[in-house]
Amino acid sequence: MSDARCAALDHPLLDAAHILEDRDVRGIPEVPNRVALCKIHHSAYDASILGISPDLLVHVREAILEEHDGPMLQYGLQALQLERIQLPRIVALRPRRDYLEDRFARFLAA
Numbered sequence: 001m002s003d004a005r006c007a008a009l010d011h012p013l014l015d016a017a018h019i020l021e022d023r024d025v026r027g028i029p030e031v032p033n034r035v036a037l038c039k040i041h042h043s044a045y046d047a048s049i050l051g052i053s054p055d056l057l058v059h060v061r062e063a064i065l066e067e068h069d070g071p072m073l074q075y076g077l078q079a080l081q082l083e084r085i086q087l088p089r090i091v092a093l094r095p096r097r098d099y100l101e102d103r104f105a106r107f108l109a110a
């Protein structure tokens with residue numbers, strides 16, 4: 001179960017976050033369109049507070065980086081800026097790079 005952790009931080013309580021959203025025709029609930037994130041980081045990803053670049057680095061929305069709202073924000077989100085996400089060791093369980101690319105472009109445009 002060493003792969004059963006949030007891609008953003010080393011903690012459990014996992015969700016399978018969709019990279020391409022349901023409204024995208026490719027946004028199917030299958031492994032290459034999923035990244036394992038905990039509830040908090042899943043919500044942040046869905047809300048484009050947090051993005052994952054195709055080179056697997058976490059990007060936190062600029063306005064959020066400038067906010068001051070205590071340790072949850074500081075350690076739970078801001079500290080992830082430019083951290084590399086952890087991928088499953090099994091290649092078939094990893095997210096597709098082109099999906100990450102598309103979604104990241106939307107994160108940047110949001």
Ligand SMILES: [Zn+2]
Pocket residue numbers: 006007008009011037038039040041042
């Ligand atoms: Zn997490």
